[in-house]
Amino acid sequence: MATTTTSEGSTTLSDVGACKPQETGTAQKRVQTTRFTNAWIVLAGKLVQADLFVREGIILDAAKHFWQASCDKSNTQDVVIDCEDHILAPGFIDIQLNGAYGVDFSDPQHLRDAAKVEETCRSIALHGVTSFYPTVVTVDKPTYSQVMPLLHDLCVGAKEQRKSAVAEMLGIHCEGPFIAVSGAHCDDCINRDDAGKVSSMGYTVSIGCSANVTSLKIVTLAPESVSTQLIQSLVASGVRVSAGHSNATLEQTEQAIGNGVSMVTHMFNAMKAFSHRSPGCIGLLGLAPDRQPFVSVIADGHHVHPCVVNMAWKCLKTTLPASARKDGLTSQTHWHACKFMLISDAISAAGLSRAQAIKVGCMEVRITDNGTRAVLKTDSSVLAGSVTMLDQCVRNLLQFCPDCTIAQAIEAASTIPARAMGVEKQKGQLIPGADADLVLMDRNNLSIVKVWKRGVLVT
Numbered sequence: 001m002a003t004t005t006t007s008e009g010s011t012t013l014s015d016v017g018a019c020k021p022q023e024t025g026t027a028q029k030r031v032q033t034t035r036f037t038n039a040w041i042v043l044a045g046k047l048v049q050a051d052l053f054v055r056e057g058i059i060l061d062a063a064k065h066f067w068q069a070s071c072d073k074s075n076t077q078d079v080v081i082d083c084e085d086h087i088l089a090p091g092f093i094d095i096q097l098n099g100a101y102g103v104d105f106s107d108p109q110h111l112r113d114a115a116k117v118e119e120t121c122r123s124i125a126l127h128g129v130t131s132f133y134p135t136v137v138t139v140d141k142p143t144y145s146q147v148m149p150l151l152h153d154l155c156v157g158a159k160e161q162r163k164s165a166v167a168e169m170l171g172i173h174c175e176g177p178f179i180a181v182s183g184a185h186c187d188d189c190i191n192r193d194d195a196g197k198v199s200s201m202g203y204t205v206s207i208g209c210s211a212n213v214t215s216l217k218i219v220t221l222a223p224e225s226v227s228t229q230l231i232q233s234l235v236a237s238g239v240r241v242s243a244g245h246s247n248a249t250l251e252q253t254e255q256a257i258g259n260g261v262s263m264v265t266h267m268f269n270a271m272k273a274f275s276h277r278s279p280g281c282i283g284l285l286g287l288a289p290d291r292q293p294f295v296s297v298i299a300d301g302h303h304v305h306p307c308v309v310n311m312a313w314k315c316l317k318t319t320l321p322a323s324a325r326k327d328g329l330t331s332q333t334h335w336h337a338c339k340f341m342l343i344s345d346a347i348s349a350a351g352l353s354r355a356q357a358i359k360v361g362c363m364e365v366r367i368t369d370n371g372t373r374a375v376l377k378t379d380s381s382v383l384a385g386s387v388t389m390l391d392q393c394v395r396n397l398l399q400f401c402p403d404c405t406i407a408q409a410i411e412a413a414s415t416i417p418a419r420a421m422g423v424e425k426q427k428g429q430l431i432p433g434a435d436a437d438l439v440l441m442d443r444n445n446l447s448i449v450k451v452w453k454r455g456v457l458v459t
């Protein structure tokens with residue numbers, strides 16, 4: 001069993017089952033193995049010095065690989081990549097990305113430009129974001145009916161084109177139309193008439209789709225506005241339901257969690273303000289860890305005060321014994337069971353140096369403060385998404401939260417969202433069998449050095 005060394009003693013990269021000898025007489029296909037060496041690897045809330053082996057875009061079980069290598073010389077490494085003492089992290093997963101580099105994922109015209117979308121996904125990946133959930137803001141029904149099939153095709157295409165070295169769309173996040181607090185969403189497009197009446201099929205109809213949308217993976221809704229049946233039926237069809245843009249009380253939010261709500265969308269923003277007697281959804285921060293849902297926070301420095309980001313972080317981080325872990329990865333004595341997730345909530349102006357006026361869905365947005373802040377054209381006090389990509393949010397989190405380690409900040413943008421979405425065996429962790437979506441980060445300033453998507457360098 002290959003061991004690695006941490007500041008807290010010995011641990012292992014993987015648990016290794018019985019290693020079967022190579023079958024003789026079987027024609028073996030020669031495939032290239034890449035070894036990433038001289039790296040600090042993010043693993044279970046820590047940085048550990050270890051090598052990482054990748055073959056055909058998948059992270060290898062190092063111990064098993066070495067065992068086989070001793071039997072079969074064709075298994076030895078073909079390419080060695082010296083990581084020069086940098087940090088090798090799992091690719092980031094942005095579960096709320098409205099757009100970037102001039103593309104608005106709520107605009108059908110933008111989505112029809114395949115070359116532009118591909119180029120945007122490449123630019124997104126260069127920020128370390130190797131996977132994301134394109135997010136549709138609340139739009140009118142005709143726009144939904146165009147956007148949803150286009151995004152569905154892009155998500156399916158991303159699965160089929162697994163060799164493309166660009167950020168991959170894992171599924172659609174629909175923020176709306178059943179919300180109670182409009183925020184920067186179009187008030188006229190919010191569906192208040194049907195709220196409380198629709199089922200999950202009714203939901204897909206409400207977003208302009210006659211059939212169930214298999215790529216729909218996240219729905220943000222105001223739990224106090226909808227029926228219990230809608231939440232339960234969405235969850236039953238594999239959709240993660242997130243409470244957001246809501247005036248729900250703490251009690252209503254807890255009830256919704258009991259019905260299957262598993263996440264909160266951009267905690268603090270577009271929700272009932274906190275009061276010590278009536279805390280609303282924000283009161284979830286005070287619950288025991290096993291009663292807390294996954295919570296997303298926009299750490300761009302504008303949406304939430306750094307001190308409040310730190311408060312949320314302190315309330316949502318927790319370390320549990322390995323026995324509490326449900327995914328079978330028991331090689332660590334403890335695991336970082338944090339519920340804090342970073343999202344960018346970025347809009348199409350993100351990544352563009354000179355954007356001044358754009359649209360998000362049907363809302364007109366102005367970019368202010370030297371390109372760092374997005375506000376509604378009609379009301380500059382209302383933030384309209386961010387222009388900050390997720391890698392900057394990781395750096396901000398580390399700056400805002402004195403107790404947060406580098407590994408924990410990185411996990412808030414990778415492991416935790418993967419866990420929230422139930423994709424942690426393929427994404428967000430550098431474990432055997434997972435996709436080799438890798439981000440090389442400078443140890444001193446956490447800038448992005450290089451990115452690999454399924455083992456292929458993003459250029």
Ligand SMILES: [Zn+2]
Nearest residue numbers: 175183266270
């Ligand atoms: Zn929002």
